[in-house]
Amino acid sequence: MRISFLIALPAIFFQSIAWGQSANIDRKVDSVLALMTLDEKIGQLNQLSSDFVATGPITPDGDKQDRVRQGKVGSYLNMTGAARTRSLQAIAMQSRLKIPLLFAQDVIHGYRTIFPIPLAEAASWDLSIIERSARIAAIEAAACGIHWTFAPMVDIARDPRWGRVMEGAGEDTYLGSLIATARVKGFQGKGLGSLDAVMACAKHFAAYGAAEGGRDYNTTDMSLRRLHEVYLPPFKAAADAGVASFMNSFNDINGIPATGSSYLQRTLLKGDWKFNGLVVSDWGSIGEMINHGYAADMTDAAKKAITAGSDIDMESRAYAGQLADLIKRKEVNESVIDDAVRRVLRKKFELGLFDDPYRFSDEAREKAAWNAPEHRQAAREMARKSIVLLRNDSIKKISKPILPLSNVSGKKIALIGPLVKAIGDNNGFWSYSWPDDSTRIVSLWNGMENKLGSTKNLSYAKGCELTGSDTSGFAAARLAARRSDIVVISVGETGNMSGEAKSRSDLKLPGMQEQLVKEMVATGKPVVVLISAGRPLVFNWISENVPSIVYTWWLGTEAGNAIADVLFGDYNPSGKLPMTFPRSEGQIPIYYNHFNTGRPFKNDTDNIYVTAYTDLRNSPRYPFGYGLSYSKFEYGKIVLSADSMSVGGSIRAKVTITNSGTYAGEEVVQLYIQDVAASLVRPVRELKGFQKIRLAPGESREIEFVITEKELAFYQEDLRFMAEPGQFRVFIGGSSAAEEGISFWLKAR
Ligand code: NOJ
Numbered sequence: 001m002r003i004s005f006l007i008a009l010p011a012i013f014f015q016s017i018a019w020g021q022s023a024n025i026d027r028k029v030d031s032v033l034a035l036m037t038l039d040e041k042i043g044q045l046n047q048l049s050s051d052f053v054a055t056g057p058i059t060p061d062g063d064k065q066d067r068v069r070q071g072k073v074g075s076y077l078n079m080t081g082a083a084r085t086r087s088l089q090a091i092a093m094q095s096r097l098k099i100p101l102l103f104a105q106d107v108i109h110g111y112r113t114i115f116p117i118p119l120a121e122a123a124s125w126d127l128s129i130i131e132r133s134a135r136i137a138a139i140e141a142a143a144c145g146i147h148w149t150f151a152p153m154v155d156i157a158r159d160p161r162w163g164r165v166m167e168g169a170g171e172d173t174y175l176g177s178l179i180a181t182a183r184v185k186g187f188q189g190k191g192l193g194s195l196d197a198v199m200a201c202a203k204h205f206a207a208y209g210a211a212e213g214g215r216d217y218n219t220t221d222m223s224l225r226r227l228h229e230v231y232l233p234p235f236k237a238a239a240d241a242g243v244a245s246f247m248n249s250f251n252d253i254n255g256i257p258a259t260g261s262s263y264l265q266r267t268l269l270k271g272d273w274k275f276n277g278l279v280v281s282d283w284g285s286i287g288e289m290i291n292h293g294y295a296a297d298m299t300d301a302a303k304k305a306i307t308a309g310s311d312i313d314m315e316s317r318a319y320a321g322q323l324a325d326l327i328k329r330k331e332v333n334e335s336v337i338d339d340a341v342r343r344v345l346r347k348k349f350e351l352g353l354f355d356d357p358y359r360f361s362d363e364a365r366e367k368a369a370w371n372a373p374e375h376r377q378a379a380r381e382m383a384r385k386s387i388v389l390l391r392n393d394s395i396k397k398i399s400k401p402i403l404p405l406s407n408v409s410g411k412k413i414a415l416i417g418p419l420v421k422a423i424g425d426n427n428g429f430w431s432y433s434w435p436d437d438s439t440r441i442v443s444l445w446n447g448m449e450n451k452l453g454s455t456k457n458l459s460y461a462k463g464c465e466l467t468g469s470d471t472s473g474f475a476a477a478r479l480a481a482r483r484s485d486i487v488v489i490s491v492g493e494t495g496n497m498s499g500e501a502k503s504r505s506d507l508k509l510p511g512m513q514e515q516l517v518k519e520m521v522a523t524g525k526p527v528v529v530l531i532s533a534g535r536p537l538v539f540n541w542i543s544e545n546v547p548s549i550v551y552t553w554w555l556g557t558e559a560g561n562a563i564a565d566v567l568f569g570d571y572n573p574s575g576k577l578p579m580t581f582p583r584s585e586g587q588i589p590i591y592y593n594h595f596n597t598g599r600p601f602k603n604d605t606d607n608i609y610v611t612a613y614t615d616l617r618n619s620p621r622y623p624f625g626y627g628l629s630y631s632k633f634e635y636g637k638i639v640l641s642a643d644s645m646s647v648g649g650s651i652r653a654k655v656t657i658t659n660s661g662t663y664a665g666e667e668v669v670q671l672y673i674q675d676v677a678a679s680l681v682r683p684v685r686e687l688k689g690f691q692k693i694r695l696a697p698g699e700s701r702e703i704e705f706v707i708t709e710k711e712l713a714f715y716q717e718d719l720r721f722m723a724e725p726g727q728f729r730v731f732i733g734g735s736s737a738a739e740e741g742i743s744f745w746l747k748a749r
Contacts, residue, residue, distance in 0.1 A: 025346055025349045025350060026342075026346070028349055028354070029342050029345045029346050029349060030342075032097070032099070032345055032354075033338060033341060033342060033345065035097060036097065036341070038324055038327060038334070038337075039071070039072065039324065040071045040096070040097060040099075041337050041338070041341045042072075042319055042320060042323045042324060042337065043067075043070075043071045043072040043073055043074055043320070044074035044099065044340075044341045044344045044345065045074060045306075045311060045312050045313055045319045045323070045337070045340055045341065045344065046067075046072060046073050046074055046075075046312075046313055046317070046319055046320040047073070047074065047075040047076065047077060047104070047280065047312050047313060047314045047315065048061070048064050048067070048073050048076055048077075048315065049076070049077045049078045049283075049314075049315055050064075050076060050077070050078045050079040050084075052078055052079060052080065052084070053078040053080065053105075053432070054078070055077070055078060055106055055283065055500075056283035056284060056315060057283075057284065058315075059315065059317065061317065065088070065091050068088065068091045068092050068095070068101065069091050069092075069094050069095055070095060071092075071095035071096055071097060071099065072320060073092075073101065074099070074101065074102065074312065074344055075101060075102035075103070075104055075148070075280075075312060075344070076088060076101050076102070076103055076104070077103075077104040077105060077106075077150075077314065078104075078105060079103055079105075079145075080103075080105055080144060080145070080146065080432070081144050081145065081366070082143070082144045082145050082360075082361040082362055082363040082365075082366040083361070083363060084145070085103050085144065085145025085146070085360070085361045086145060086358050086361035088101065088103075089101055089103075089145075089357050089358055089361065090358075092357070093357060098357075099345070099348065099354075100348055100353040100354065100357035101357075102147050102148055102199075102344070102347065102348060102351075102353075103145050103146050103147050103148065103360075104146070104147070104148040104149070104150060104201075104280075105141060105146045105148070105149060105150070106149065106150045106151065106430055107137050107138070107141045107146060107149035107150075107151060107187075107198070108149075108150075108151045108152075108153070108167060108430035108431070109121065109133070109137070109428070109430065109431065109556065110133065110136065110137045110140070110379065110431065110556055110557070111137050111140040111141040111144075111146075111432065112140045112369075112370040112375075112432075112434065113136060113137075113140060113370075113372075113375040113376055113378075113379050113556070113557050114379070114426075114427045114428075114431045114432075114441075114556035114557045115133040115136070115137065115378075115379050115382050115383070115556045115557075116133075116382055116383050116386040116428075116553055116554065116555045116556050117166045117167070117428040117429070117430075117498075117534055117553055117554045117556075118151075118152065118153065118166065118167050118168055118169060118183075119165055119166050119167070119168060119169070119170055119534065119535070119553065119578060119579070120383075120386035120387075120553030120554065120555060120575075121133060121169075121179075121382060121386055122168075122169040122170050122175065122176075122179055122578035123385075123386050123387075123388050123551075123553070123575040123576060123577060123578050123627070124382065124385035124386050124574070124575055125175070125575075125576055125578075125668045125690060125692055126385050126692055127178055127179065127181075127182040128182070129378075129381060129382050129385060130179055130182045130183060130186070130382075131182040131183070131185050131186040132186065132378055132382070133186065133378065133379075133382050134151075134152070134182070134183045134184075134185075134186025134187045134200075135186040135187075135189060135196075136375045136378055136379075137149070137151075137186075137187070138186065138187045138188070138189060138196060138197055138198045139196045139369050139372075139375075140369045140370055140375065141198055142195060142196050142197060142198050142360050143195075143196070143360070143362060143365040143366040143368070143369040143370070144360075144361070144366040144370075145360045145361035145366075146198055146360065147198060147199060147351050147353070147360055148198055148199040148201065148244070148245065148347075149187055149198050149199070149200060149201060150201045150203060150247060150280075151183065151187065151200060151201060151203075152168075152169075152179070152180055152183035152184065152187075152200065152201075152202065152203075152238070153167040153168045153203050153204065154168065154169070154176060154177075154179075154180040154202050154203070154234035154235055154237075154238055155167075155168050155203075155204055155207075155208045155209030155231070155234075155249075156168070156170075156171060156172070156173055156176055156209050156210075156230055156231050156234065157170065157171060157209035157579070158171045158209070158210075158579075158580075158589045158590075158591040159209075159210075159211070159213075159214035159588055159589050160214070160507060160535045160536040160537075160579060160581075160582065160588065161213070161214025161215070161503050161504055161505060161507065161585065161588060162209065162211055162214040162215070162216060162503055162535075163216060163429075163497075163498045163499050163500065163501065163502025163503045163504065163534070163535070164208075164209070164216065164498075164499065164500055164502075165209075165498070165534070165535045165536075165579065166428060166429055166430075166498040166499060166534030166535055166553075166554070167429070167430060167499070167500075168209065169234070169578055170577075170578025170579040170624075171578065171579045171580060171591045171592070171624060172578065172592075172593070172624065172687050173229070173230050173231075173233050173234065174233075174686065174687045174688060174689075175578060175687060175690075176233075176234040177233045177234045177236075177237035178237070179234075180202065180234040180235070180237045180238045180241070181237045181238065181240070181241040183200065184200045184202070184238050184241040184242065184243045185241055187199075187200035188200050188242065188243070188244065191242075192244060192347065192350040192351050193350055193351060193352050195359065195360065195365075196369075199244035199245055199277075199347060199351070200238070200243045200244060200245070201243070201244070201245040201246065201247050201280065202234075202235050202238035202239065202243045202245075202246050202247070203246065203247035203248075203249070203282070204247055204248065204249030204250070204251075204258070204282060205235055205246050205247065205248045205249060205258060205264055205265070205269065205279075206227065206231055206232060206235060206248075206249060206253065206258060206264055207220045207222065207227060207231045207249070207251065207253050207258070208220075208249035208250065208251050208258070209231070210222060210231065210251075211251055211503075214503055214588065214589075215503045216250075216500065216501050216502070216503045217250045217251065217501075218251065219251060219252050220251045220252065220253050220254075221253070221254055221255075222253070222254070224719065225680070225715050225716075225717065225719065227253070228715045228719055229714060229715045232268075235269075236273060239269070239273045239275050243277065244277045244278070244347055244350075245277050245278050245279065245280060245347070246265075246269060246275065246277065246278075246279045246280070247279070247280050247281070247282055248261070248264070248265065248279060248280075248281055248282060248285065248310055249282055249285070250282050250285050250288065252292055252294070256294065257285070257288070257289045257292045257294050258285075259281050259282070259285040259286055259288075259289060259305050259308070259310050260289050260294055260295070260301075260304040260305055260308045260310075261308055262307065262308040262309060264308075264309075265279055265308050265309030265310065266308060266309040269309070270309055276343070276346070277343065277347065278311045278312060278340070278343040278344055278346075278347060279309055279310055279311045279312070279343075280310075280311065280312040280314055281305060281310045281312065281313055281314050281316065282314065283314050283315050284314070284315050284316050285314075285316070286301050286302060286305040286310060286313050286316035286318040286319070287301055287316035287317070287318055288316075289301045289304060289305070298316075298317075298318050298321060298322055299322045299325070299326065301316070301318050301322075302316075302318040302319055302321070302322035302323055302326060303322070303326050303331055303332055305318065305319075306319065306323065306326075306332055306336055306337070306340065307332065307336065311339075311340035311343050311344065312340070312344065323337065376557060376558060379556055379557050379558045380558035380561050380562050380565070382556075383555035383556060383558050383559060383561075383562030383563075384562045384565050384566060384571040384573075385571075385574060385575060386553060386555060386562075386575055387550060387551065387552055387553075387555070387562065387563065387566050387573050387575050388550070388551040388573065388575035388576065388577055388626075388627040389403070389549075389550055389551075389566075389573040389575070389627060389628040389629065389630075390543070390549040390550065390551055390622060390626075390627070390628065391543065391546070391547065391548060391549040391628070392547070392548045392549075392628055392630070393547040393548070394547075395526055395547050397526060398526070401547065401548060401630075402486060402526045402527075402528055402547060402548045403528060403548050403550075403567060403569070403630065404566075404567065404568055404569025404572075404630055404663075405486065405567050405568050405569070406568050406569045410457070411457065411484075411485035411486055412457050412458075412459065412483065412484040412485045412486070413448070413457055413458055413459075413484055413485070413486045413487075413488055414458075414459045414460070414461065414477075414480040414481045414483070414484035414486070414487045414488070414525075415444065415445060415448060415458055415459070415460045415488050415490065416460070416461050416462075416463050416477045416480060416481065416487055416488070416489045416490070416516070416520060417462065417463055417489045417490040417491050417513070417516065417530075418462055418463065418464060418465055418466045418490070418491065418511075418513065419444065419466070419490040419491060419492055419530075419532050420443070420444050420445050420460055420462070420490045421443050421444070421445045421460070421462075422443060422444070422490075422495075422532075423437060423438055423441045423443055424437060424441065424495060425494055425495030425496075425532070425554070426441050426442075426443065426495065426532075426554055426555060426556060426557075426559035426560070427441065427495060427554065427556055427557070428495045428498070428499070428534050428553070428554030428556070429495065429496055429498055429499025429500070429502065429534060429554075430499060430500075431556070440557060441556075441557050441559070442557065442558055442559055442560035442561045443559070443560045444490050444530070444559070444560045444563055444564075445458075445460060445560065446560045446561075447559070447560025447561045447562070447563055447564035448560070448564050448567075450560070450561060450564065451561075451564040451565075451567075451568055451570075459480045459483065459484060460480065461473065461476045461477040461479070461480040461481075462476075462477070463476075463477035463489075463516040463519075463520075464511060464512040464513060464515075464516050465511060465512075466492075466493070466494050466510055466511055466513065467494070467510045467511040468511050468512070469511070469512060470512065471512050471515065471516075474515075474516065474519050477516060477519065477520065478519060478520075478523060481520050481523040481525050482523055482525070484525065485525070485526075486525065486526050486527075486528070487520050487523070487525045487526070487527045487528070488527075488528045488530065488567070489516065489517055489520055489527060489528070489529050489530065490530045490532065491509055491513040491514075491516070491517065491529065491530070491531060491532075492509065492513075492530075492531050492532035492533045492537070492552075493509075493510065493532070493533040493534060493535075493537070494510075495534075495554055497510070497533070497534065498533065498534025498535045499534065502534075504535075505585065506585065507535070507536070507537050507538040507582075507585055508537065508538050508539065509531075509537060509539060514539065514541060514542065517529055517541075517542055517546065518541065518545075521545055521546060526547070526548075527546050527547070527548070528546075528548040528549075528550065528567070529542050529546045529548070529549050529550070530550050530552050530563065531549065531550070531551050531552065532552045532553065532554060532555075533551075533553065533554075534553065534554055535579075536577075536579050536580070536581040536582065536622075537581075538581075538582060538583065538584060538585060538621070540583060540584075540621065543621055543622075550563075550566065550567075550573070551575075551577075569630060569663065572629055572630045572631060572663050572664065572665040572666070573627070573628070573629055573630070574627070574629055574665060574666035574667065574668070574692070575627045576625050576626060576627040576668045576670075576734075576735065577622055577623070577624055577625060577626050577627055577735075578624070579591075579624065580592055580620045580622070580623060580624045580736075581620055581621045581622040581623075582620055582621060583616060583617065583619075583620065583621045584616055586613065586616060587613075587616065587618075587620070590620055591624065592620075592623055592624040592625070592684075592685070592736035593624075593683035593684065593685060593686045593687070593736075594683060594684060595681045595682070595683060595684070596681070596684055597611040599611050601618050623735050623736045623737040624687075624735070624736040625668070625670050625687070625734070625735035625736040625737075626734075626735040626736070626737065627668075627734075627735075629661075629663070629665040629666070629667065630661065630663040630665060631659045631661035631662075631663045631664065631665030631667070631695065631697070632659065632660045632661035633657055633658070633659055633660075633661075633665075633667045633695070633734055634657065634658045634660050635655055635656075635657055635732065635733055635734070635738075636655055636656035636657070636658070637655070637740070637742075638653055638654070638655050638730055638731075638732050638740070638742045639653070639654045639655070640652070640653055640654075640730070640742060640744050641653075641654075642744065643744050643745065644744055644745040644746070644747050645707075645744065645745075645746055645747070646746070646747045646748070646749055647709055647723065647725065647746065647747070647748060647749045648709060648749060649708075649709075650706050650707060650708045651706075651707045651744055652704050652705070652706055652707070653671065653704070653705045653707060653730050653732060653742075654702055654703065654704045654705075655669070655702070655703055655732045656700050656701065656702045656703075657669060657693065657695065657700065657701055657703060658695070658698075658699070658700040659695035659696065659697055659698065659699050659700075660698070661697060662697050663697060664694065664695065664696045664697060665694070665695065666692055666693065666694045666695075667692070667693055667695065667734060668690050668691075668692050668734070669690060669691050669692075669693060669703050669732065669733075669734070670687060670689075670690045670732065670733060670734065670735065670736070670738065671687070671688050671689035671690060671705045671707075671730070671731070671732050672685040672686060672687055672688065672730070672731040672732075672733075672736060672738060673685065673686060673688045673707070673711055673712065673728055673729065673730055673731075674686070674728065674729040674731075674741065675712065675714065675724070675726065675728055676726065676727040676728065676729055676743065677726055677727065678714070678724050678726060679716065679717075679724060680714070680716070680717065682714060685729075685731055685736065687736070688705075688707070688711040689705045689707075689711070691703055691705075703732075705732070707728075707730070709722075709723045709746075710723075712728055712746055723746060724746070725745070725746045725747055725748045726745065726746060727743050727744075727745055728743060728744055728745070728746060729741035729742070729743045730742050730743065730744070
């Protein structure tokens with residue numbers, strides 16, 4: 001294969017390949033570039049989607065394969081499977097220069113083995129298992145010809161109305177940056193060129209998560225300081241971790257569509273950050289600059305995008321249609337095109353595609369990787385770690401909490417609700433369906449059956465659908481509940497209710513589901529509610545009236561097994577919320593690291609002239625970082641190694657944590673810092689460190705955090721990142737609501 005591929009190439013190219021893999025890729029790239037016509041160069045910047053999977057509005061576009069044959073397409077998205085990618089690659093091999101195609105796909109949370117949605121994974125606060133999840137996704141995707149995943153999404157999201165919160169790591173910049181790094185490392189493994197590595201893509205650059213009103217694709221407007229402080233660090237972390245590509249975003253920022261932003265793509269990314277990977281537009285986002293009112297027509301859009309640093313045009317056809325004329329008219333310099341093409345070719349060389357364009361399309365490897373039992377095992381482990389226990393109060397009847405259910409072995413359990421037997425929903429948005437899903441995906445019902453070894457003590461009633469107003473199933477649900485000792489109710493969104501273009505203004509449980517829960521509580525039986533969703537939902541009545549509540553997000557292939565592990569105590573829940581849960585949509589945006597106002601709300605005064613709602617509390621339903629365990633963790637007093645430190649120095653903060661419960665368990669110990677007075681207003685607190693520890697019953701451990709200038713620094717008005725001398729308050733605890741801060745001073749040198 002390698003030989004026949006090379007024979008057709010001109011001598012200069014042959015010579016460049018003879019240098020071997022380790023030779024200087026840039027020189028190889030230049031030697032290919034030297035052979036290319038302008039049309040062939042533009043072809044490398046043109047990305048088309050297959051009609052096989054649609055992840056955007058497909059434009060009917062004649063014979064796409066013929067374009068591949070003519071060298072007019074450089075990359076293809078949504079073409080999956082070893083056989084399909086191989087056959088399209090074979091068509092690319094009929095083009096004059098035989099430049100291989102790049103195959104891209106949104107492999108967001110697993111490919112064949114589906115892992116929890118990214119927001120759920122973030123709830124684990126476990127970087128190594130998150131990295132492993134991405135690693136396994138890469139192994140499975142790479143084996144079927146995919147070279148490039150459009151992940152991780154590293155957008156900070158503070159608005160649960162935005163459907164794409166499911167796809168990121170939540171609201172916090174510090175946690176989000178660490179998770180961005182872990183995911184990039186996972187996807188890219190030992191580096192491009194390994195057969196099990198795929199190119200990662202940090203998206204959506206930038207501030208897509210700040211869409212006004214939480215409405216997808218909407219405008220964003222913010223100070224440069226906020227952009228740098230809150231939204232950009234996860235992108236910088238991805239770049240520092242060696243991410244191969246960036247995708248720009250649909251939104252405009254301060255009036256300039258991100259796709260046309262030279263500041264973001266040229267000044268920051270390719271300039272200050274020295275990023276030498278490639279930048280792909282989002283689907284159609286070059287052409288959409290016309291709708292934004294930022295480009296007069298496709299020609300103007302193409303010119304603005306390429307000038308601003310968008311290297312590849314995904315599905316706008318703007319580059320394919322307009323760039324050649326723009327160059328002829330000298331409105332765009334060919335060196336701009338050359339730079340973009342070099343970035344694309346470099347990745348193709350790094351992936352080893354010039355050596356063997358089919359190296360990733362291997363049906364035998366595809367089959368083996370897809371059915372690896374260790375992938376499922378890892379998916380179950382990841383899913384267990386993603387689950388968040390929101391409430392588990394003692395109930396009178398048994399004078400202890402209902403969970404774990406091992407407390408009540410042998411009792412009859414009624415499984416009620418529209419999601420008990422759900423299969424496909426468990427995968428959530430951004431996942432692929434496979435013909436054997438119905439036997440591969442573990443529903444809650446199957447997970448419970450697997451756990452108990454039979455369905456003897458289980459009964460089931462759906463109660464109602466996920467949506468709609470039909471309550472005719474309530475009577476059967478009531479009957480099943482009355483005949484049981486415990487009622488476990490599984491409610492939530494449908495798996496597709498969160499995701500792209502899935503913004504919601506109403507975050508309550510859809511349909512009659514809350515009513516169903518009320519009916520079950522009214523039976524007087526002990527009730528556990530499981531909530532599956534792709535975002536924080538609003539469920540006040542349940543929060544206040546149901547003693548045990550478990551947030552299960554969408555957990556993927558192993559969902560049912562993982563939930564059963566947690567319900568029965570085979571895994572002690574340790575997840576912590578990566579987003580604040582509001583009491584009402586009216587509180588949004590609500591996030592823990594907000595600024596104070598000149599009139600902060602205080603619980604203990606009658607002063608009404610404070611920042612507050614007249615009809616709603618300020619506090620969230622559940623704060624960022626919150627999550628319970630079957631263990632009970634007690635925090636001692638924070639002890640600082642000194643009461644001041646100088647610029648350039650450090651200070652240690654110690655605290656002892658004790659597991660005073662009867663189960664071994666894990667706790668995420670979180671460090672928050674507040675800059676008390678500064679030249680700019682600072683957040684009330686910010687996450688600056690965390691450690692996930694495991695403690696046996698009765699065990700105590702002293703945890704230490706080292707605080708340096710970096711943890712105290714922030715973006716000044718002129719965007720310099722530096723700490724200011726003054727007072728800092730430290731909080732350590734099991735959530736962002738940790739109390740009892742202690743302070744120290746940073747002294748000027
Ligand atoms: C649009 C989405 O915004 C982006 O995240 C995705 O990668 C592309 N479509 C391709 O599916």
